Amino acid sequence: MKMISPDVIGQRKESSEVASKAKMSARSVRVFYSEVEAIKGIDLDIMENEVIAFIGPSGCGKSTFLRTLNRMNDTIEDCRVEGTVTLDGQDIYDPSLDVVMLRAQVGMVFQKPNPFPKSIYDNVAYGPKLHGLARGRGDLDEIVENSLRRAGLWDEVKDRLDKPGTGLSGGQQQRLCIARAIAVSPEVILMDEPCSALDPIATAKIEELIDELSSQYSIAIVTHSMQQAARVSDRTAYFHLGELIEVNNTEKVFTQPDHHLTEAYITGRFG
């Protein structure tokens, strides 16, 4: 595999320089599945309005780390998290913190599109209804339309909002899931390999969408495609066997990585 061509890297360099304040911070985070240590002490900041990509070979802990950021690991039995993760300075593992509140602020998009087997409208409206964000039907309609517009899906589905979300194509379903996530106005969106089940055209659309969303949200994206990391992210973090090897501006990671492991992975010596 050849190095990523320089012209796709660093497209987002200007915007990355704007971001400076940390939105979320992880300090010496360790995650255990039973006795197996999956994450071995990671310090990482996610800046405001930045897109950060997590890359690394399979089983390196990038998805696990992503899931510690909105406590989705809570749903896994025997999973234990150590260290601190903060959102705007607030410890999200503080027992007094309501996990429902956290997940309203940190949204998530999964690897496989998972729309609810309900109508397109209900899919998007579910979050706002849940949190009581809409005052009346008109308000809800507006939130749904805005979310679908921002997810670039409005024009394709506006005439069939009452049709099941599961009847859409894979790429449309994933954008519906993104619309559903942004309908609750989160501050951070976590994406766990959002394009791995999609074809190249649908992937391109999602990437475009990520680019647009980054003006309003912090986005952390796990990806197996290095081209994708290079195309969409401001910064890239390389994970290896549960450790964070390197985190740098995407351009730097793909052209002059600091660490030989990063270089080996990027040049395709393992993966």
Next chain:
Amino acid sequence: MSNETLSHRSIIQARVAKSLRKRHARERRFRVFGLAAVLAGLAFVALLFISILVRGLPAFWQATITAEVYFDPTLIQLEPRPVPREGETPQAFSEREIAWQSQLTMVNWNRILENSIIALKPELANSRRDVRALFTSSERFHLRDLVGNDPSLIGQRVTLDLVADANVDVWVRGNIDRSLPDSQQQLRPAVRALADELRAEGVLNIKFSKALFTNPDSRSSPASAGLAGAFMGSLFMMLIVIFLAVPVGVASAIYLEEFAPRNKITDLVEVNINNLAAVPSIVFGLLGAAIFINWFRLPLSAPLVGGLVLSLMTLPTVIIATRASLKAVPPSIRHAALALGASRVQAVFHHVLPLAIPGVLTGAIIGVAQALGETAPLLLIGMNAFVANIPTTPFDQSTALPVQIFLWQGNELRNFFEARTSAAIIVLLTMMISLNALAIWLRKKFERRW
């Protein structure tokens, strides 16, 4: 490429071809066996249904005597029905009412019945015993109730369908060997001859009879024995099971599947639920007798106790079916809801349960159908008693449809109750099939495509 490799290839191909023949033969054999098994199963089911229908359907028609009954005022000497007088205490009124009722009962209704035939055949005036043997013994109460409800009938002539005695029914239908000697016949020769005569004259006919559906069981008057009592008992028990076992079962399944921590205690609970599902049902009957009757002092033979016992028996089925259908909901749906900020309860009730509903309903209905057909535990809580009333509350003594089948099957008037037994089976099977059809319909209705 040498000749050697070519010949090597042809050898391999020959081997493959040979093994292929064997493989195909094996496949064909397997398919034939499978098809044969399915066909055999279907044939047995068809045989079962046909034999039940052939035996049971005739029971819906019964030997009926159509005759003009003269409510002779000289025989029915009845004062007008008492009405409450002004200033009368309720007690005094009820005493007068009871006196009137006993006056009504004291009327010689049998004589009125006999007269309806003697009017056609005056020569029988001296053999009233033979004439009376034609009618099933409950017909006199039929006449009494007619007059009690409408005293204006007195003095009138009304053509009525009167149910013939069970033995007459057996005789005219040929369900007893007509060539048997008199000592082995159930009817006297004169009655047999009279029955044949009336049949030939068109007075005695085989007519559709509602008795089976509207009457409770009867021993003194087998021809009017019906399953209304057993049906109501089964209905009450079914309602108790639906309102007790289904909500409790579904709630426990949801808790165990979605909320309970996985530890030794929940493992133990799970193993025990699975074991309970395999416990012979008669054991639940013993449990019910010991706890509900001996300890809680609930009434014997009551559908309430039966319903409680059957609920206990049905619970594991409902729990297991519900858990299986909850498990079948993809975890991605739970994750999607949780990631949007739904609490676990919300994720379950908004998304998981609606998707599991078809399976839950199917499990619940199959459980209820199973309870409906259960006999053994009911025998131990006194529901095999002979009950000649139709229960109006779950506290009344009652029996159940499958128990009624069991009781009729053992009745000594074999050649009459054989058809009745099969008819009861038809009613029970109809209920089962309707329940299963309901389960299928509900599943189709709530099923959602992904």
